[in-house]
Amino acid sequence: xxxxxxxxxxxxxxxxxxxxxxxxxxxxxxxxxxxxxxxxxxxxxxxxxxxxxxxxxxxxxxxxxxxxxxxxxxxxxxxxxxxxxxxxxxxxxxxxxxxxxxxxxxxxxxxxxxxxxxxxxxxxxxxxxxxxxxxxxxxxxxxxxxxxxxxxxxxxxxxxxxxxxxxxxxxxxxxxxxxxxxxxxxxxxxxxxxxxxxxxxxxxxxxxxxxxxxxxxxxxxxxxxxxxxxxxxxx
Numbered sequence: 243x244x245x246x247x248x249x250x251x252x253x254x255x256x257x258x259x260x261x262x263x264x265x266x267x268x269x270x271x272x273x274x275x276x277x278x279x280x281x282x283x284x285x286x287x288x289x290x291x292x293x294x295x296x297x298x299x300x301x302x303x304x305x306x307x308x309x310x311x312x313x314x315x316x317x318x319x320x321x322x323x324x325x326x327x328x329x330x331x332x333x334x335x336x337x338x339x340x341x342x343x344x345x346x347x348x349x350x351x352x353x354x355x356x357x358x359x360x361x362x363x364x365x366x367x368x369x370x371x372x373x374x375x376x377x378x379x380x381x382x383x384x385x386x387x388x389x390x391x392x393x394x395x396x397x398x399x400x401x402x403x404x405x406x407x408x409x410x411x412x413x414x415x416x417x418x419x420x421x422x423x424x425x426x427x428x429x430x431x432x433x434x435x436x437x438x439x440x441x442x443x444x445x446x447x448x449x450x451x452x453x454x455x456x457x458x459x460x461x462x463x464x465x466x467x468x469x470x471x472x473x474x475x476x477x
Contacts (some may be wrong), residue, residue, distance in 0.1 A: 266292055267303045274317030283324045290325070293318045294419060318415035319428050326425040330404050333425060335451070336381035337403040339396070341417075343431070344388040345439040346370050346408070353386070358396065360386040369443050380450055382406075393417055397424075406449050408441050410434035 270292040273284050292300060293314060301311040330338075344360050347353065348367035353360040364371045374384045385396050390413065404425040407417055411430045418426040427449050433440040 263296065263299070264303075267296065267300055268307075270300070270317075271304060271307070271309065271313070274313065274321075277320050277324075278313070278316055283321065286321050286325050289317060289321045293321075293415075312411055315411035315415040316430070319411060319418065319430060322415075322418045322422070323427055326427060329425045330406075330427050330449075331451075333404040334381070337401075338380075338382050339400065339402045339405045340373070340377040340382045340384045340450075341393065341396070341405060341407040341409075342370055342373060342384065342386045343409050343413075343439065344386055345431075345434075345436055346441060347386070349437060355388070357392075358385060359388070359392050362386060369441065373443065373446055376447060376452065377406075377450060382450070390417065397421065406446070408446060410439075 270289055274289055276282055276284060277289075297314070301314050304314055305311045344355075346368055347360070347370055348365070350365075350367055351360075352365065353362050355361075362371050362374050364375070366372075370386060374386070377384050383400065383402065385392070387393060387396070402424065404427075405421055406427045406429075407414055408429045409417065409431065411434075414428040414430055418428050429441060429445050429449065431439050431441050
């Protein structure tokens with residue numbers, strides 16, 4: 243075989259591989275959109291394979307075809323929730339972790355930060371205290387963390403079999419990807435950002451098994467957060 247023939251064959255292989263990847267990304271995007279809109283899980287292994295292997299490329303592809311890149315993380319979270327839901331429920335609560343983001347706390351939060359995260363003082367200024375108490379009552383270990391570095395340390399230093407996390411879609415998808423062997427369940431933030439974020443507390447409590455979660459009085463919004471945003475607008 244001559245050099246010319248080799249490069250010709252190699253070029254054909256690369257071209258076919260490229261077309262195959264584009265088809266795979268397109269199919270995954272379509273199937274993932276169906277999952278989000280209709281809650282129908284189709285070919286979950288295909289979806290997870292594409293998201294895990296072609297994560298960065300998939301995001302760029304979504305943006306190129308005019309779709310919000312966030313949909314890739316939304317699909318990832320939804321698929322992992324569906325796939326792991328039954329096994330998560332079967333595991334004893336004492337073998338589960340609840341991971342909450344520090345951005346849910348009030349700007350007036352007095353909690354101290356150490357190597358394991360924030361230590362809630364139960365001041366009732368935000369949802370963290372209520373979710374923490376309800377989770378610990380069930381037997382969960384609760385951690386309130388400012389970033390993925392803390393999550394790696396927690397995963398390394400604690401024994402657990404399942405994890406329930408709250409975060410923005412991107413952090414949640416990547417964390418669930420890294421903790422896939424722990425039957426993860428995730429609740430995306432309704433409003434993300436660095437401060438004054440918001441979560442569907444009922445959804446978190448439902449995941450923990452509180453069927454009567456509507457009866458709980460939980461601070462969904464934060465007065466100090468509202469005042470802070472108003473002050474920023476005036477400035």
